[in-house]
Every structure is written in C-alpha cells, then in structure tokens.
Amino acid sequence: MKLVSKIVLSLFILLVVAYYGSAFVMPSVTVVNKSGVALEEVEVALPSSNLDFGALENGEENTLHYSLDQSDGVYNYHFKRNSSVIFRGSCGYVTGNELHKRVVITFNENNEVVCS
Numbered sequence: 287m288k289l290v291s292k293i294v295l296s297l298f299i300l301l302v303v304a305y306y307g308s309a310f311v312m313p314s315v316t317v318v319n320k321s322g323v324a325l326e327e328v329e330v331a332l333p334s335s336n337l338d339f340g341a342l343e344n345g346e347e348n349t350l351h352y353s354l355d356q357s358d359g360v361y362n363y364h365f366k367r368n369s370s371v372i373f374r375g376s377c378g379y380v381t382g383n384e385l386h387k388r389v390v391i392t393f394n395e396n397n398e399v400v401c402s
Contacts, residue, residue, distance in 0.1 A: 312351040313380075313387035315361065319346050322395045327366035330391065332380055333359030356382045363391055363399065377401035 315330050319342040328339035328348070334356045339348045360376040367373075378389050378401050392400045 309351065311385050313354065313384050314349050314351045314389070316347055316349040316388070316390045317342065317363075318390060318392040319344055320395060321367070321393045321397070323367055325365050325367050325393065326369065327364070329364040331362040331364070333357035354383050354385070356380050356384075358382070361389060361391070361401070365393055365399075373397065373399065375399055 315337055317328050317330065317339050319325050319328075322344055324344060325342045328342050330337045330339070330350075332352060335352055337350045337352060339350060342348060358381045359379070361378045361380060362376045363374065365373040373393070377391065377399065380387075390402050392402075394400060
C-alpha cells in the first residue's frame with residue numbers, strides 16, 4: 287500500500303510541475319486597460335489564432351496564452367467601448383515557436399495603444 291501511495295503522489299507532483307512548466311513556456315499576450323473607461327470588447331488576432339479577452343474595466347488587465355504553432359505576422363488588436371467607438375491597429379511581430387514570449391498591450395487614457 288505504501289508503494290501505491292508513493293506512485294500516486296509522484297504522478298500528482300509530476301502533473302503539477304508539467305502544468306506550471308507549460309504555462310511558463312507558452313507565449314502570452316496581456317492587455318491592460320488604463321483608459322479611464324470600461325472596454326466592452328477586447329480581442330487580439332494572431333496569424334494562426336484569435337484571443338478574446340472579453341470586457342475589461344478601467345484598471346484591469348487580462349493575460350491569455352497562445353499556441354507555439356503560429357505563422358509569421360503581427361498582433362492585430364480590436365478594442366470596443368461605449369457600444370460604438372472602436373480602436374483597431376497592429377503592433378509587434380509574432381513567429382512560431384517563441385518560447386516564453388510576453389507581449390503587453392496597454393490602452394492609455396489618451397486613446398493611445400502602447401505595445402511592449
């Protein structure tokens with residue numbers, strides 16, 4: 287019985303390490319809303335996928351991880367507020383297999399988008 291417990295515990299620890307390790311390795315996009323108003327829709331399109339962040343209140347941020355399997359291209363963002371005002375643009379560059387890449391897109395109160 288002790289052996290079975292050790293095996294189960296070892297497998298559990300291995301799964302936890304694999305989960306957190308994959309989150310560390312996967313690339314991500316973070317959107318930060320510093321605009322002073324809520325954003326109703328926030329989306330970032332990549333060459334091979336689309337990230338839907340949903341709504342972001344002022345001062346909120348959200349991070350989504352995406353697949354390593356990407357074509358070459360740019361991050362295309364789409365922000366919607368007040369049911370009609372839409373901000374679109376692109377920034378940065380994405381390629382496939384970029385391990386641990388972190389992109390932060392900040393929407394400022396001057397309606398400026400800053401990518402880093």
